[in-house]
Amino acid sequence: MSKLKLYYDLMSQPSRALYMFVKLNRIPFEDKAVALRSGEHKQEAFTKINPVQLVPVIDDGGFVLTESVAIIQYLCNRYDLPEHWYPRKDxxxxxxxxxxxxxxxxxxxxxxxxxxxxxxxxxxxxxxxxxxxxxxxxxxxxxxxxxxxxxxxxxxxxxxxxxxxxxxxxxxxxxxxxxxxxxxxxxxxxxxxxxxxxxxxxxxxxxxxxxxxxxxxxxxxxxxxxxxxxxxxx
Amino acid sequence: MSKLKLYYDLMSQPSRALYMFVKLNRIPFEDKAVALRSGEHKQEAFTKINPVQLVPVIDDGGFVLTESVAIIQYLCNRYDLPEHWYPRKDxxxxxxxxxxxxxxxxxxxxxxxxxxxxxxxxxxxxxxxxxxxxxxxxxxxxxxxxxxxxxxxxxxxxxxxxxxxxxxxxxxxxxxxxxxxxxxxxxxxxxxxxxxxxxxxxxxxxxxxxxxxxxxxxxxxxxxxxxxxxxxxx
Structure with missing residues (x-):
């Protein structure tokens, strides 16, 4: 299984939430920091990953996903994380x-x-x-x-x-x-x-x-x- | 099982979406139209149901839920609706x-x-x-x-x-x-x-x-x- 790629910048609130979330849950990830201050999110390389030019984004073995809430919900399913984070059974x-x-x-x-x-x-x-x-x-x-x-x-x-x-x-x-x-x-x-x-x-x-x-x-x-x-x- | 209560006004976009959704899926519901134009959503009776004073809202046997997206996702789970509406397995x-x-x-x-x-x-x-x-x-x-x-x-x-x-x-x-x-x-x-x-x-x-x-x-x-x-x- 290839390691989860995490594109983020700690300048962004949802990036901070997601960064914390993967660390709290010990999910191994490849660090793909995107420097918003130098406009890296508007460059061609990142725009190919997310045409909306926003962080955070994940790439899970070729499955690219944007929107912090959708990403966190996906990770809860993907890694069967504790129910208290995001309930699936109830x-x-x-x-x-x-x-x-x-x-x-x-x-x-x-x-x-x-x-x-x-x-x-x-x-x-x-x-x-x-x-x-x-x-x-x-x-x-x-x-x-x-x-x-x-x-x-x-x-x-x-x-x-x-x-x-x-x-x-x-x-x-x-x-x-x-x-x-x-x-x-x-x-x-x-x-x-x-x-x-x-x-x-x-x-x-x-x-x-x-x-x-x-x-x-x-x-x-x-x-x-x-x-x-x-x-x-x- | 008591019938689902649906509070809505067709003046509101998410209300229209939800109203259509329950009809399309033949979910029986008790019609609780809330007249936004006459300010019914700001009156005490409705504020008790939703303190944010917005429609749509559902009441499923005492379980009150606001936010159209959350309601639709809940109904998909609750009535095990077809996967194409909102996938749960994939x-x-x-x-x-x-x-x-x-x-x-x-x-x-x-x-x-x-x-x-x-x-x-x-x-x-x-x-x-x-x-x-x-x-x-x-x-x-x-x-x-x-x-x-x-x-x-x-x-x-x-x-x-x-x-x-x-x-x-x-x-x-x-x-x-x-x-x-x-x-x-x-x-x-x-x-x-x-x-x-x-x-x-x-x-x-x-x-x-x-x-x-x-x-x-x-x-x-x-x-x-x-x-x-x-x-x-x-």
Whole structure:
């Protein structure tokens, strides 16, 4: 069996989730880091692998698959990973994980990414100052997301979909961590239940969590030192 | 076994997909239409069922599930529906359907919905004229989506994920039909392969397709008669 090829960049949230996931589950893989910052994902070699030019991607003996959620679900089937990550036998338990995985795209993922994007990426690309109206609108949407994470998903359980960690927690924490990069973690840590859940998830996923998030911790330091003067506008 | 309760409104694309899906598969259900236009989804009775206040939702003997994709996957497991809709035995075939289902949220679904939203919903809510800059930006994104539907997903196959129709085709066509409602179907029908695929899918899903889309056909007539003067701006 040829080794699984994993194309990723730890700059991307779903890449971090997948990288952690294969390490946590001891799945042997061939490391195919793709440097987004130097535009490797837009070059011909990578575009042949994924025409949508996004990471992560896997190549499992010629079977190429994109989309982090689809990849993680496939790996659970392929390596018969523990049911708690992604249930296959209990169809109701699976449905509840799928419910979060589908909800997150336009909610946790989009809104946390947009806070980061408006604070870091757009000003860098356009050379224009931060559009605080947009940032504040996205922050309001994150507040909506955090409320639903608490009241609709987590409720009184230790993890989003049950008593053990699942891929829903893994993908969720990676998106929320985009807020840590720009010192906005208070947006979710202000909710004591979500704060406690985040600490529980990080602990459960360590040391792989910290390894995958080194880049976020570096970005966080860099953001503080370079963007600090802009804070006066807050 | 108590009958499956289906909460939906045919005004919503995923509701149309799910409504068609249960009818196509002859799944008996209790009809729980929720009138979005009169705000029934925001009333207490429905908010208790789905705190996110969105349709569709199912209640299967007390098991409440939101998110159309999760619901459809659950029904495939629950009623052991034909594999072509959503493969369970062939994990690679399942992974390719999952790949599309995850990609569509921020692509087919979001961009087609935004064209409709900027042409119909936002002007109605704000009483302001159509923002053509936004509409044109969304149209460009639809062009990107259609190109990937053709080159990345459909390729030379009759359906998006194989030789038979799957839930990927079902969900995709429902989102594209939002464009028909505002006479913008040329955005996807201009691609001959996608046009032929759309005709194939509609034929395969009929007569349930036309039944679920009556409201779209009525909106289309209404849009032409009431918004026609705005076309001068195009």
């Amino acid at each position: 169809i109701k338990a699976q449905a509840k994980v799928n419910e979060y995985l589908n909800w997150q795209h336009a909610n946790t993922r989009m809104n946390c990414a947009m806070v980061f994007r408006h604070l870091v990426i757009i000003p860098r690309e356009t050379k224009k100052p931060v559009d605080w109206e947009q940032v504040n609108m996205m922050k309001k949407r994150v507040a909506f997301v955090v409320n639903h994470l608490d009241k609709t998903f987590l409720k009184e359980k230790p993890y989003l979909c049950g008593s053990e960690v699942s891929v829903a927690d893994l993908l969720c924490i990676c998106e929320l961590m985009q807020l840590n990069a720009v010192h906005e973690e208070q947006l979710y840590e202000s909710n004591p239940k979500i704060k406690a859940w985040a600490e529980r998830v990080k602990k459960r996923l360590n040391p792989e969590f910290d390894e995958a998030h080194q880049i976020v911790y570096r970005l966080r330091d860099l953001y503080k030192s370079t963007i600090a003067p802009s804070f006066a506008k807050l | 994990i690679k075939a399942q992974a390719k359907v999952n790949e599309y289902l995850n990609w569509q949220h921020a692509n087919t679904r979001m961009n087609c919905a935004m064209v409709f939203r900027h042409l119909v919903i936002i002007p109605r809510e704000t009483k302001k004229p159509v923002d053509w800059e936004q509409v044109n930006m969304m149209k460009k994104r639809v062009a990107f989506v259609v190109n990937h539907l053709d080159k990345t997903f459909l390729k030379e196959k009759p359906y998006l994920c194989g030789s038979e129709v799957s839930v990927a085709d079902l969900l995709c066509i429902c989102e594209l039909m939002q464009l028909n409602a505002v006479h913008e179907e040329q955005l996807y029908e201009s691609n001959p392969k996608i046009k032929a695929w759309a005709e194939r899918v509609k034929k395969r899903l009929n007569p349930e397709f036309d039944e679920a889309h009556q409201i779209v056909y009525r909106l289309r007539d209404l849009y032409k008669s009431t918004i026609a003067p705005s076309f001068a701006k195009l």
